[in-house]
Amino acid sequence: MTKKPNEMTIVEAARALRARELTVRELWDACAEAAEAKNPELNAYLEIFDSDERAIEAAQVRIDTEKESAPLLCGIPLALKDNILLEGKVASAASKMLEHYRATYDATVVQKSKEAGALFLGRTNMDEFALGGSTENSAFGVTKNPHDISRVAGGTSGGSAAAVAAHMCIAALGTDTGGSVRNPASFCGVVGLKPTYGAVSRSGIIAAVSSFDQVGPLAKTVEDARILFNALRGQDDMDSTTIPDGLYAKKKEVRTVGVPTHLFAGALDADMLEHFTTTVEGLGLKVKEIELPSAKPALAAYYIINFAEVSTNLARFDGMRYGHAARGETLLDDYVLSRTEGFGPETRRRILLGTFVLSSGYIDAYYKKAVAAREALTREFDEAFQEVDIIATPTMPTPAFTIEAKADPLAMYLEDAFTVLANLTGMPALSVPMGMVERGGKKLPVGIHFTAPHQAEEVLFTTGQAVENSR
């Protein structure tokens, strides 16, 4: 049985397009039809775009003329997270604050995708302003997990992950602040990469936590994630935090995998640990036990920094120049009403917590302590990488949970224990499916998580492909 075009990977679709077994138009239609058919149930997309005839035609011409030398992304329909600007389209960050905001320019990642000939199917659902871990904080309804619609798709890039998993696109872009690409990748059974901090430009990304945010691909295979990463990466004049190639020493082959087992006690379901252990053993690498003493308190540090930067980044939304603009008696009323009506509960909660941890009486006890903890953690990772080439944990402590199961905000935060480490250290990390576990009679995917030193994404891809090949 042959695959439907929308079920293909980037590699498969690129091959079929070049072999003339498939036209760009047919590929687009297959993805768009699947997106339209499944979206009422899953709510992965906030908007499915009309087809851009000129872009489809141009991609076809390019494949016909450039053939093998055309970029692999040429003619490939991608989904875009709703916090990535695509000129002329709404970019709302799933917030009422930006419900009607239209992007005035292209994000650098969009520009690069366009230059490679990629097409955009629509904008995907997310937690409001990328704050959450389940896409339940979207102002426009939760995204449901394609494997079990009573469960969340993860977050904050839940819409992108669900769209890839349900073949409503070929691949997607998300953003990762504390696991927002890797968490939904694990819950939906797809591959998700959080690149090295500074590897991919954030020009045109709606900021959440500027010292953590990175754009990352969600894809059906590790090879597809690599293709997207290589198309998007690179230093950018429009983002001064982007880094040049070779800033960090190049990593060679992978021989030893480090496992911080001390982090798993009491945190993992038994079948999660079993899958993890089997997968690590199947890599054929030397396995070494490592200690990361700062990793447990790191989650607290992560949230302090998250609150602090969210409260400052979202201070720009005041109802004056763009976004939700409510009007009251005085100018102060205008600000307060716009912000109160525009932001959802979790966003307001984090802004207030950020205001607290940065206030003069508490900044030493909270924010400065968190920054010191972050530095200590980074040193521990650096030291660990003297002895091992890659570090493995499960991506999430659990498979996807049921909708509203984590109504307590703190319970939701604790889900991020493994993923936040890579955002705190700025190191790249990859989630790859490692198998299925059963919950409530449904089989649910779970991911394994690898972290490598700065700029060692290739090490992640090699190891991720070893996981794919062993399954």
Place this chain on the structure above:
Amino acid sequence: MATVEEVKKLAALARIKIGEEELGKFTSEFDAILAYVGQLEKLDLPQGRGGEKPTLRNVMREDGEPHATGAYTQKLVEQFPARQGDALSVKQILSHD
């Protein structure tokens, strides 16, 4: 720990209004979250160790290569909630009474 008054004060600083019905819930959630992140306070960490290579650095560039005047004006003014021509209309901030 957090009191309703403190939460109200933070809300005022952040230019956000928390309704009376929400205040109790927010305050108890604050307590739980601050108790959790407060574990860092007890942690013994080296602060501000001197002499290390900084991991963060400023990146500056020379001013120059401006875009053409007005190139983005129309796109930007279209987002204004209220305007007069290309100017953004806001409330009067000084009163005369």
